[in-house]
Amino acid sequence: MDSPQPSEESRDDSSKSKSLSPRPGLRASDADRERAAAVLQEATADGRISPDELEQRLEVVYSAGSRSELDAVVEDLQPVQWARRTPSVGKDTGVLSDFVRKGRWTVGDSYRGTAVVGSGVIDLREAEFTGPETTIHVSSWIGTVYIVVPDDVEVHVEGTGVLGGFKQDRVNTGYSARHRVHVTGLAVCGTVSVVHQLTPALERRLLKRRRKGIAD
DSSP states (O other): OOOOOOOHHHHHHHHHHHHTOOOSSOBOOHHHHHHHHHHHHHHHHTTSSOHHHHHHHHHHHHHOOBHHHHHHHHGGGSOOOOOOSOOSOSEEEEESSOEEEOSSOEEOSEEEEEEESSEEEEEOTTOEESSSEEEEEEEEESSEEEEEOOTTEEEEEOOEEESSEEEESSOOOOSOOSEEEEEEEEEESOEEEEESSOOHHHHHHHHHHHHHHHHO
């Protein structure tokens, strides 16, 4: 005996049900898409993403069917939580000696480092920032100052050199930076180097100095 065939009406209902099956997660509304677009536009205005990237992300936003898709587009653009503390120090100076600012410390809008016939290290890799931008003023007179920056920081170097100069190990790569560091100042018969990593020899020297300081 032949089994009964589904009616034309039931087949139509089944296909409609499949075509109307929602994507996983909560459905996105027009208001959700506009909020995500606003986040992208703000990130473009403050330089975290480029206009080309804005256009690409907006295409995804306006075609998104779920909130989870929208969250993925703006996940890396959420507001940064800045340190709500007083800066640890505003300046360091080394005259016929070295200075080192390293480890966990709080950096304000500006910081000044001066090395006169000596050297200095300004290490920002573990530092906490109080705002989106910091200006580092450096004066190097017959000396060398290293400014060590983390990978997620955008750096602009504008110092002046007299028989010396300012240099950096690599230019900005165009990623969305969480912080901007402006390096300025004067190098007279000296060098100011912006690097992402200290040489092993200098790291050992700093570690030896730190241990000596603890022992003293």
